[in-house]
Amino acid sequence: MSYLLFQVSFVAYILAMTVYLVFFFTQKKYVRGLARKLFFAAALLHTANIISRLVAAGHTPITSVHEVISFFAWSIAWCYLSFRWRYTVKNFGTFSSILVVLLMLVSALAPHAILPLSQTQHSWLFPVHASLAIVADAFLALACIGGLMYLLQERELKQKRFGFFYSRLPSLESLDKLNQHCLSIGFTLMTLGMFTGYIWARQIWGGRNWHWDPKIVWAMITWFLYAALMHQRFTMGWRGRRAAIVTIVAFVAVLLTLVFLFKGVHGHGA
Amino acid sequence: MARDTIVLLGVNHKTTPLAVREKMALASGYDQPLADLRRLDCLDECFLLSTCNRVEVLFTCNDPDSARRQVLDMLFAGSVSREEVAGCIYQHRDEEAVRHLFLVASSLDSMIVGESQILGQLKEAYRFASEKKTSGMVLNKLLHKSFSVAKRVRTETKIGASAVSISYAAVELGKKIFGDLKEKRVMLVGAGEMAELAAEHLVGQGVAEVIVANRTFERAVKLAGCYHGRAIGLEELVEQLQDVDIIVSSTGAPDLILTREDVAPVMPKRRYQPLFFIDIAVPRDLDPAINEIDNVYLYDIDDLNNVVEMNKSERDKEAVKASRIVEEETLKFCGWLENMEVTPTIIEMRSMADQICRDELGRTLGRLGSLTDKEKKTLEKMASSICSKMLHHPIRYLKTDHPCVDQQKRVEVVRTLFNLDRDGSDGS
Numbered sequence: 001m002s003y004l005l006f007q008v009s010f011v012a013y014i015l016a017m018t019v020y021l022v023f024f025f026t027q028k029k030y031v032r033g034l035a036r037k038l039f040f041a042a043a044l045l046h047t048a049n050i051i052s053r054l055v056a057a058g059h060t061p062i063t064s065v066h067e068v069i070s071f072f073a074w075s076i077a078w079c080y081l082s083f084r085w086r087y088t089v090k091n092f093g094t095f096s097s098i099l100v101v102l103l104m105l106v107s108a109l110a111p112h113a114i115l116p117l118s119q120t121q122h123s124w125l126f127p128v129h130a131s132l133a134i135v136a137d138a139f140l141a142l143a144c145i146g147g148l149m150y151l152l153q154e155r156e157l158k159q160k161r162f163g164f165f166y167s168r169l170p171s172l173e174s175l176d177k178l179n180q181h182c183l184s185i186g187f188t189l190m191t192l193g194m195f196t197g198y199i200w201a202r203q204i205w206g207g208r209n210w211h212w213d214p215k216i217v218w219a220m221i222t223w224f225l226y227a228a229l230m231h232q233r234f235t236m237g238w239r240g241r242r243a244a245i246v247t248i249v250a251f252v253a254v255l256l257t258l259v260f261l262f263k264g265v266h267g268h269g270a
Numbered sequence: 271m272a273r274d275t276i277v278l279l280g281v282n283h284k285t286t287p288l289a290v291r292e293k294m295a296l297a298s299g300y301d302q303p304l305a306d307l308r309r310l311d312c313l314d315e316c317f318l319l320s321t322c323n324r325v326e327v328l329f330t331c332n333d334p335d336s337a338r339r340q341v342l343d344m345l346f347a348g349s350v351s352r353e354e355v356a357g358c359i360y361q362h363r364d365e366e367a368v369r370h371l372f373l374v375a376s377s378l379d380s381m382i383v384g385e386s387q388i389l390g391q392l393k394e395a396y397r398f399a400s401e402k403k404t405s406g407m408v409l410n411k412l413l414h415k416s417f418s419v420a421k422r423v424r425t426e427t428k429i430g431a432s433a434v435s436i437s438y439a440a441v442e443l444g445k446k447i448f449g450d451l452k453e454k455r456v457m458l459v460g461a462g463e464m465a466e467l468a469a470e471h472l473v474g475q476g477v478a479e480v481i482v483a484n485r486t487f488e489r490a491v492k493l494a495g496c497y498h499g500r501a502i503g504l505e506e507l508v509e510q511l512q513d514v515d516i517i518v519s520s521t522g523a524p525d526l527i528l529t530r531e532d533v534a535p536v537m538p539k540r541r542y543q544p545l546f547f548i549d550i551a552v553p554r555d556l557d558p559a560i561n562e563i564d565n566v567y568l569y570d571i572d573d574l575n576n577v578v579e580m581n582k583s584e585r586d587k588e589a590v591k592a593s594r595i596v597e598e599e600t601l602k603f604c605g606w607l608e609n610m611e612v613t614p615t616i617i618e619m620r621s622m623a624d625q626i627c628r629d630e631l632g633r634t635l636g637r638l639g640s641l642t643d644k645e646k647k648t649l650e651k652m653a654s655s656i657c658s659k660m661l662h663h664p665i666r667y668l669k670t671d672h673p674c675v676d677q678q679k680r681v682e683v684v685r686t687l688f689n690l691d692r693d694g695s696d697g698s
Contacts, residue, residue, distance in 0.1 A: 157446060158561065160573045166446070172544065173449035237541025240565040 002056055003112060005049035006070065010104045012042030013077075017097040024094045024168060032093075036084075039097055043077040050074055057114045060127035062134065065262055066110040071131070072258075073103035075138030079182075083142065089178050090170035095145045125200040132193035137254050139186030140226070144251035146178040147244035154241055176239050179247060183233070187226050194223055215260035222257055225250040274314050275334045276408065276607075278367035279341065279359055280326035283381050286358040288572045292553035293349045296320040297524065300398035306344050308404050312337045314669065315406035317413065319374075319395040321388065322464075322552035322571055323381050328371065330408050334363060364607070368412060369600040375416035376423035378592055381575050384429040387467070389420045406670045412603065419599045426595060429588040439574040440548045441471050444516060447546050447567055451475040457514040458482045459507065460521035461493040464550050468518040473497050481514060483507055485521065511536045511545070518548045519555040530559040533566060548574070615681050616665055618690050623657040664688070 016038035023031040050071065053061040061067040080096040083089075120126070153169040156162055169175075197219075229246045232238040238246075281294060296303050300318055307316045307329070316329035327345065331337040338361065346355050362370045373379045377388050396413045399405040405413065423429060444451050456477050458465040461484040469480055480499030483506070484490035490501035502510060504527070511517070511533065521527060533545070547568040549556040554570055561568035631653050635646065664684055675683075684690075 153446070157443075157567055160569065160576055162576055171446050171449040173447065236538070237543070239542050240544065242542075242564060 002049055002052040005045060005052060006108070006112075009042050009045035009049055010101075010108060012038060012045055013073075013097065013101050013104055016042050017094075017101045020094040020097050024091055027168065035093060035097075039077070039093065040081065043074070043081060046070075046074045046077060053114070059117055059121075060131065061114075062127065062130045063115045063117060063121065064110065064113070066107050066112040068130075068134065068258075068261070069103050069107035069110065072134050072138060072141075073100045073107060075135045076100050076103070076141055079135070079138045079142055083178070083181065087174070087177065087181070089146070089174050091168055092146070092149070092170070092178070095149060096142065099141060099145060120204045123200055123203055125196055125203060129193055129196040129200050132189055132196060136186050136189035136193050137258070139182045139189065140247075140251055140254055143179050143182035143186060143247050146175050146182065147247040147251075150175040150179065150244040151241065151248075154244075172240065176243070179239075179243055180233065183226070183230060183247065187230050190223060190226065194219065213260075215257060215263075218253060218257040218260055222250060222253040225253055274330040274332060274408070276328070276330050276364050276367045276412070277334045277337065278326060278328045278362040278370055279338060280324060280370075281358050281360070282324035282326075282379065283572065283575060284379075285360060288552065288554070288570060290350065290354060290358060291323075291325070294325050294346055294355075295322070295552050296325065296345075297522070297553070300395060301402070303345055304398060304402045304404050307341065308402065310337070310340050310344065312340060314666075315409045316341075316404045317396065317399045317409050319392060321391045322550065324374070324379075326371075326374065328367065328409060328412075330406070365600060365604050368603050369596060371412065371416050372419045372596045372599055373593075375420040376592060376596060377420070377429070378423070378589060378596065381571070383589060386424070387464075389417065392420075393417065403670075406666070408607070408669070411606070415599065415603055419596060422599070423592045423595050427588045427591045429592050438471060440468060440518070440569070441475055443548075443567075443569060443574075444472075444475075444546055447544055448515065451477050451516075453478045454515040455479045455481065455513060456516045456518065457510055458493070459504075459517060459519040459527065459555065460484060460523075460551065461486075461489045462520050462522070464520040465518060466493060466496075468520075468548070468550070469493070469497055472516065472518075477516070481510060483510070485523075508532050508536070512539050515544070516546045516548070518550065520550045521555050522551070523555060524553060526557050527555045528560065529557040530563065533560050534563050537563060537565065550574075615684060615690065616668060619661060619664065619684065619688055622688060622690065623661055624654075627653045627657050 016035055019031060019035035019038055023035055050061060053067070057063075062071050076096065077100050080093065080100075084093070117126075149169055150172060152165050153172060153175065156166045156169075157172070225246065229238070229243065229250065233243060281291060283291070286294075296318065300320070303318055304316070307313060307318070307327075312331050312333060314330045314332075316327065319326040319328075327341055329337065329341065342352075342355055342359070370379070375389060375392055377384055377386065380388050392413070396405070399413075400410070441451070444454075448454055451472065452475070454477050456469065456472050456479070458469055458480065461482055465482075473480065480494065480497040482490040482494040482499060482501045483504050484493070484501070485504055487501060487503060490503075493499075494501040507528065519527065528547075537545075542565050545566045547556055547560060547566070549568065549570040552571065556568060556570075558568065558570070560566055631650060635641065635649070641649075664687070668680055668684055
C-alpha cells in the first residue's frame with residue numbers, strides 16, 4: 001500500500017516537473033498554474049505515503065536509505081511550497097521539482113523493505129534529531145538551488161550576453177532574498193538538529209560522547225561553513241555572488257555528510 | 271552640367287563600436303567643423319549631425335570621390351586613422367542618401383527604434399547649418415522633408431509606443447537586478463536631455479529619490495526641482511555612491527569621471543548592496559573596469575543595445591509600415607530633384623561662359639603666335655578658372671534657398687543679368 005503511494009507520488013512529481021519544464025521553455029502562464037497544482041498533489045500523495053509507512057512500521061520512517069532520501073525529497077517539496085506561499089521567485093519551481101524528482105529516483109532505486117530500529121535508535125530523540133536535520137538540509141538544498149540560479153543570472157548580467165536564461169530567471173534581488181530566507185531557517189534547524197544529536201549521543205554513549213566519526217566531523221565542518229556565512233551576511237553584509245558560491249560549497253558538504261551517514265557510526269542501513 | 275550629387279557619409283552604432291565612435295564624435299560642437307567644411311571648394315552645401323549613436327555628414331558636390339576624401343580628412347584626421355575611418359564609414363548617394371536620412375529622422379535607424387530624441391537632435395543640427403548658411407536649397411528642402419516624414423511615421427504607425435528612449439532599456443535591466451525599483455535612489459550625473467529622459471522613466475517606476483550632480487550647479491538645482499530631488503556638486507560624487515543604487519551618467523566630460531578605484535572601496539560601506547551604473551555619455555564617463563567589481567553592474571550605450579534587441583520583434587511589424595512611408599517619401603523627393611528648375615539656367619549660363627572663353631582664347635592665341643603646347647594649356651586653364659570663379663556666386667545665388675526672393679524670381683534675375691534669353695537690348 002505505502003509503496004504504491006510512493007510510486008504514484010513519484011509519477012506525479014515527474015508530471016509536475018515535465019509541465020514545469022514546458023513552462024520554462026514556452027513561458028505560458030496557464031501552464032505554470034497546472035504545474036503548481038500537480039506539484040501540490042504530488043506532495044500530498046507523498047505525505048500520505050510517509051504516514052502510511054509510519055503506521056506500517058510503527059516508527060518514524062527514516063531508518064533506511066530509501067526512507068531517508070524519500071523523506072528528504074518530501075521535505076524539499078514542502079519547504080518549497082511553504083516558501084512559495086510567502087514569496088514568488090520566477091521558475092524556482094522548475095529547478096526545485098528537478099531536484100525532488102532526482103532524489104525520488106535515488107530513493108526508488110534503493111531497497112525499500114522496512115528495517116527494524118537498531119539498538120541506539122530506540123530513543124525518542126532519534127526521530128527528532130533525524131527529522132530536524134533532514135528538514136534543515138531541505139532548506140539548505142533550496143538555498144543551493146537559489147545560489148545556482150543566482151550565478152546563472154549574474155553571469156548573463158555581467159557578460160551582457162542575454163541568452164536563454166536571462167528572461168527565464170528572476171531578478172538577482174529576489175534570489176538573494178531566497179538565499180537569506182532559506183539559510184536563516186535551514187541554519188536554525190540545523191543547529192537544533194546538532195544539539196539534539198549531541199544529547200542523543202550522551203544518552204547512548206554516556207560520557208564518551210565524541211566520536212571521531214567522519215559523519216560527525218563533516219557535520220561540524222558543514223555547520224561551521226554555514227555559521228561563517230551567516231556571520232558574514234549579518235555583520236558584513238555579504239550577499240550576491242559570494243554568498244551564492246559559499247552556499248553551494250556548503251551544500252556539497254551537506255551531501256558528503258549524507259553519504260557518510262549511510263556508512264558511518266549511525267549505521268542506519270546496516 | 272549635371273546636377274550635384276547628394277552624398278551622405280556616416281558611422282552609426284551598427285557599423286562602429288563605441289570606442290571608435292567616441293573618438294569621431296564632434297565633441298566641440300558644430301560651429302568649427304561646419305566652418306571647416308565651408309572652406310572646402312568642392313562642396314556646395316553641407317550639413318552635420320553628431321549624436322552619441324551616430325555621426326553623419328551630408329553634402330552636395332560635383333565630384334563625390336574627391337569630396338569624400340577631403341571631407342573625411344578634414345573632420346577626422348586628428349582623431350582616427352584613415353584606415354579605421356574607411357573600415358567603418360558608410361556612404362550613400364542621391365536616392366540612397368535621401369532614404370537613409372529619412373530613416374534616421376523617423377527613428378527607424380536608431381538603437382531604440384521609435385525613440386523620439388533623434389528628431390530633436392536633427393533639428394538642432396539643422397539650426398546650426400542654417401545659421402552658418404552651409405545648407406542650400408537642396409539640403410534645406412531635404413531636411414525639412416525629413417522632419418515631415420518623421421512626423422508622418424509617428425502619427426501613422428505605433429512605432430513610438432513601445433520604446434521611447436535608451437532609458438526604457440535601462441529600466442528593464444534595473445528590474446532584473448533590483449526586482450522592483452521602488453525605494454531605490456537614483457543619481458543623475460550630468461543634467462542634459464538624456465539625463466532628464468532617464469529620470470522621467472525612473473520616477474515613473476516609483477524610485478524613492480532623485481539626486482542630480484552637474485558641473486553647473488544651477489542646472490542641477492533646476493532639474494532636481496522637477497523631481498523633488500536634491501542637487502549636489504560633482505566633487506561629492508564618490509561620497510554619494512554610498513547611498514544611491516542607480517547612477518545614470520551623461521556628462522560631456524572628455525575623460526572618465528569615475529574609475530574602478532573610486533567605486534571598489536565604497537562597496538563594503540554599502541554592505542555590498544548592488545550598484546547599477548548606466549553610462550549613456552559619448553565619450554564614456556565611467557571606467558569599463560567598474561563592471562568587474564562584485565555586485566556592481568555597468569552598462570554603456572552599446573550594452574543597452576543588446577537589451578533592446580530582445581524586445582524588438584513586436585516593433586518589427588510597425589517598422590515595416592514605417593519603411594513603406596519612408597520609401598514613398600523618398601521617391602517623391604527624388605522626383606522633385608529631377609525637376610529642379612535651376613538646372614537648365616545653370617547649364618545655359620555655363621555654356622555661354624564657355625563660349626566666351628573659347629572665343630577670347632582663340633583671338634588671344636592667334637595674336638601671340640608661337641607658343642608651346644604647355645603654355646597654351648596653361649592659358650586655357652586660366653581662362654576656364656576665371657570663368658568658373660565668376661560664375662560661382664551667381665550659381666550659388668540660384669541654388670540657395672532665399673527667404674525673401676522666391677526661386678522663380680531669382681532665375682529671372684540671373685537670366686536677365688547674363689542675357690540668357692537674348693532679347694537684344696544690350697548686345698555686345
